[in-house]
Amino acid sequence: MxxxxxxxxxxxxxxxxxxxxxxxxxxxxxxxxxxxxxxxxxxxxxxxxxxxxxxxxxxxxxxxxxxxxxxxxxxxxxxxxxxxxxxxxxxxxxxxxxxxxxxxxxxxxxxxxxxxxxxxxxxxAKGIHKMANFKQLPANVTKVTDRLNQVNEARKKNQNSLNTSGKSILTQIKNLRSSLNEMLDELEKMTVEQIDSVLADLDGSLQKDIDHCDLLHDQLKALLDTVQAQGKESSSYIGFKKCKDTMEEANRLLHEIENKQEATITFQPDTRAQQLLSDLKALGNIQY
Incomplete structure (x- = not known):
């Protein structure tokens, strides 16, 4: 070796x-x-x-x-x-x-x-403090953490929009239900369960991205603070290497998230509901 x-x-x-x-x-x-x-x-x-x-x-x-x-x-x-x-x-x-x-x-x-x-x-590690890549580390970490913040905020806005859409759909379901008789009780229950399941799945996916962004952001900030406090070249090299590895992981995450479509849901009521109540399994389809 x-x-x-x-x-x-x-x-x-x-x-x-x-x-x-x-x-x-x-x-x-x-x-x-x-x-x-x-x-x-x-x-x-x-x-x-x-x-x-x-x-x-x-x-x-x-x-x-x-x-x-x-x-x-x-x-x-x-x-x-x-x-x-x-x-x-x-x-x-x-x-x-x-x-x-x-x-x-x-x-x-x-x-x-x-x-x-x-x-x-x-x-x-010899001479690492003079290396261009090491000198650029704070700027590179800041660039990645800024992008993580931007994507994180976008996901949170999407999360809020998703919740608003969900509430709006629930209102539509309630309004439609009010025009029907007691036969709609079970159908309403099934439809609400359907949207709750879809919202939970989409919200969970968004929260996973948010949590991952938060984790990498905090790791990079902590590593950078530690590296900048080092005087020993070996420690600085190790911190530099760990920062590069974490930034690579962050860039992979950013690429993955940025290529995802924004999560949305809509509710399309079935116009045949009053004629086909006995055959329906839900008040409409939740699309996402």
């Missing part, structure tokens, strides 16, 4: 050792050493082995350090942006270029053994 970006993942692992730890010393990891961490500093958001903690304690005496007895409190204390979603508390350090996926070392061991190109994030 050779890398196109300098130091390969295999070289890194061979230098660091084969043992996989739940938590590895952050300082040793920077030196390509795979040493299990015994402590976590919440102020530094870093893990330390016994040796590295000695130097940390001399320089930063007032930092709060958690030992192994408080290991449950370690999880979630680090940078959520670089945390591996599949294998917490592992951190994302690699990119499988065959699948274009961000990975931790465990991801590679389990799911990408046969992949040919695994690169270190630290190599890929």
């Amino acid at each position: 050779a890398s196109k970006h300098g130091t390969s993942w295999k070289d890194s692992v061979s230098n660091a050792g084969d043992e996989i730890h739940d938590f590895s010393c952050s300082v040793c990891k920077d030196d390509n050493l795979n040493i299990e961490a015994e402590y976590f500093c919440g102020d530094c958001s870093k893990y330390y082995c016994d040796t590295c903690l000695t130097f940390h304690a001399k320089l930063l005496k007032h930092h709060v350090v958690l030992g192994r007895k408080d290991v449950d409190m370690w999880v979630g204390q680090g940078d959520a942006l670089v945390a591996c979603a599949l294998h917490p508390p592992k951190v994302i350090e690699l990119l499988c270029e065959d699948h274009d996926e961000l990975c931790c070392h465990l991801c590679v061991s389990l799911n990408h053994r046969m992949c040919r190109s695994i690169s270190l994030i630290s190599d890929l």
Whole structure:
């Protein structure tokens, strides 16, 4: 699995050792050493082995350090942006270029053994803050979130129009029913059930689009805020990659929604109702 970006993942692992730890010393990891961490500093958001903690304690005496007895409190204390979603508390350090996926070392061991190109994030992230694509990220995210807002508002207006149409149809049904005798009771019930079912189906489809727009909008805003607060190139690269992936998903959703026809319904009463009451199963057809 050779890398196109300098130091390969295999070289890194061979230098660091084969043992996989739940938590590895952050300082040793920077030196390509795979040493299990015994402590976590919440102020530094870093893990330390016994040796590295000695130097940390001399320089930063007032930092709060958690030992192994408080290991449950370690999880979630680090940078959520670089945390591996599949294998917490592992951190994302690699990119499988065959699948274009961000990975931790465990991801590679389990799911990408046969992949040919695994690169270190630290190599890929070099100079990212100067890259044109990274500089354009805020504008690109804003463009997508603005479009999500526009489509979201259009769907809400369609939703309101649909509800208004539904109420209007119900009024037509009631007016038509008032001209008939007691034989219409069951037919009215069946027709109202029909329109309620259609409205529920259409409203559910619109609400699904609205909820999806809201979700992607919030994800993009949160990711952008996190990326812009980063100073570390690796974290910035990961945030940049996640933003691009989420924007691709948002663009697919926008394309799908924008190609949908606006949901509408109408009611067409049956003019033969008075002559054919005994044969009717509904007062009319709901069209959408």
